[in-house]
Amino acid sequence: MEVTLNIVFQGFYKDSVALMRLSRDLAALDGVNEAGLMMGSPSNKQILKDAGLLADEGAAAEGGDLILAIRANDSAAAQKAAETIEPQIKSQTRSADGDTEWRPQTIRAAAKANPGANLALISVPGEFAAAEARKAISRGLNVMMFSDNVSIEDEISLKIQAREEGVLMMGPDCGTAILDGVPLAFANQVKRGDIGIVGASGTGIQEVTSLISNNGRGVSHAIGVGGRDLKDEIGGVSTLMGIDRLDADTATKHIILISKPPGEKVLPRIMDRIAQSAKPFTVCFIGATDLELPTNATAARTLKDAAQAALGGGEFEQSESVGTSLPESRKGIRGLYSGGTLAAESQLILLDAGLPVASNAAVPGAVGLSENNEAHQIIDLGDDQYTQGRPHPMIDPEIRHEPLADAMADSTIGVILIDIVIGYGAHPDPAGQLVTMLDDLRGENGPAIIASVTGTELDPQVRSSQIKALEAADIHVAESNADAALAALRLLGVNS
């Protein structure tokens, strides 16, 4: 009879990447039907419960406890699997330099041991992240908080505390930053230069910095602020401080802002701050219309427009048109995106061409997925509904498999749009992964696949190698995410 076994390791932490790897190993063991290794936060316990993996022991665990959960054919198989994986769970985590020397356990001890530290990079589970950030800020450290699931109340109090201390609070949910050429978390290795960026969007920053670097210029710094910073509740605290930093930075000659449209109360404060600067600004508030900007700022509708404006105007190299034709019945576009802002950019391009668009992360003018069955669907696979208990599609593109299979099997779809995002933090070979996935799904006369690769030649995955692998598999690769959407329109005979 199938059994569910939970073992709880109290006060035990292992990082989420390590847990993901161990979960996979566990699920592959003999007699195991399903398995999970998760910290015992309420949301994780719900995920385990929904997967039929939560037993009484796991249900009683706390946020700082690790739950080993196994559903197996019988209790002998469950026990054997637990015994097999337990030594790996308890094994010493490798330190950054590969050895197992003493490591401080608290920010206080680390700051004492390294008085020159100027940044705390925090990626522990969300419910503990604010407490760590508070300690870092009170020691005069700037903070980049990768963790999400942090309450808006904590975000407000942390940002106010940071402003009082004169340090930057990047995040929560800050996935990307580049400081003095060093990529932090999910970021690309770009050329150094004089264009600075403050962005509330990780993939937005990645696309713009990569386009700048790939087109002859470079980046001084890219400061991430977290997706909610320009909401009225937060007040744009980190964006304003980020602008202050870049304004004062002699290496930065031009500043780009990237965000969803700001709250009504925040917008005038941002505009006032821009007007005080002697530097030129490019403002890309994705989906905003009728922005009234100071004279030193220009508006950019898309990420590509923002990069072009900062580069001094002019078109990037144009992609060749897609060398294929589609039957009359294949008129639909389906976008399967790992980057939320890349999905938003594509929606804008389709909307601007007069097409109806539906999305799970709809920009102004688009509708929800269930609201219009006739609309072109642009799906953000990084959205919570796809990533509950699973890694983000930039880390594990496997999430794309099911929606890709659906789109390949749909005889009304003419073009599938896909973003490949490379760089630090991302999957080591997302193009190869996509090609392998398509090998199983492709039939005769299927939809065309158009992709773009966000990243650079300096990234570990090497942009040109990724492009080569995609093109070898008959995937059209556009110069930018925007160009991929434009290529889809051309292929379908729609005027952009």
Add this chain to the structure above:
Amino acid sequence: MPSDQDDKSLLGGDLSVINVGLDKFASELAEHNVSVVHLDWKPPAGGGAELATLLSKMGT
């Protein structure tokens, strides 16, 4: 080494990082020759997030 607390601006100096969480981030920073201390982090206060928050507010 940066000149510690007086350099809160972060930009234009040497980056020196305390990494709390994902091991991978520390390894990648070390690859870029950034000074990084990777914490041996454990959930504080016996696993309860509320107590951890309270302790952090007390400056512990």
